[in-house]
Amino acid sequence: MLQFNKMWKFKNGLYYEEEFKKEGVKNFSTTASLGDMKSEKNRKNLLEKYFGNDVIICGEQVHSDNIRIVTGADAGKILSQTDGLITREKGVVLAVFTADCLPVFIFDKVKKIIGLVHAGRAGLSKLIVSKAIDIFVKNFGSNSLNIYAAIGPHICKQCYNTDLDAMAERQLKKTGVSNISNSNLCTYTSDFFSYRKTKTSERIISLMMMEAK
Numbered sequence: 001m002l003q004f005n006k007m008w009k010f011k012n013g014l015y016y017e018e019e020f021k022k023e024g025v026k027n028f029s030t031t032a033s034l035g036d037m038k039s040e041k042n043r044k045n046l047l048e049k050y051f052g053n054d055v056i057i058c059g060e061q062v063h064s065d066n067i068r069i070v071t072g073a074d075a076g077k078i079l080s081q082t083d084g085l086i087t088r089e090k091g092v093v094l095a096v097f098t099a100d101c102l103p104v105f106i107f108d109k110v111k112k113i114i115g116l117v118h119a120g121r122a123g124l125s126k127l128i129v130s131k132a133i134d135i136f137v138k139n140f141g142s143n144s145l146n147i148y149a150a151i152g153p154h155i156c157k158q159c160y161n162t163d164l165d166a167m168a169e170r171q172l173k174k175t176g177v178s179n180i181s182n183s184n185l186c187t188y189t190s191d192f193f194s195y196r197k198t199k200t201s202e203r204i205i206s207l208m209m210m211e212a213k
């Protein structure tokens, strides 16, 4: 099995998994200090600074288990009834908006496939994380032993009556993914937006892109 050095880091208001970055996969989740990422202006600033373009692909995020394989042709789209995105294309920016739910970053280091999933209680109950891994394996021939998964900021079990990250981790392990890096960052108690705490409409954004090398 490939070794995965789990290491979430923090810089300029962004949390990111260092191991993904080292592999040429840009990834991060924002903090509240960078503002509401539902705001186009805030998002544009951020994307231009770190990705050199402000065109993302995101899903409508309806707490479904629908996952789409996307390409550059989908850039700029909000895909209806979608909570998970997977691509093999470099330069395609996947995005997920959250305020307590889990952003789950997935990367096959050998096949060079990335995925980003929005997973709340409903999506996890529908096994969205397992289903994302199934697509890696069935559609792209991934070996789950080569897949790394990272769980971004989310509400923790002390602040919510459900252990969401444990549900996600169980689904990963069940599908053979053992390289799991949980940020263990709580959206309720730290510098994020928490729907449970304030019923806010504000969201942090999680972004993921394979760099062209």
Ligand SMILES: [Zn+2]
Binding pocket: 155, 156, 157, 158, 159, 186, 187, 188, 189
């Ligand atoms: Zn908490």
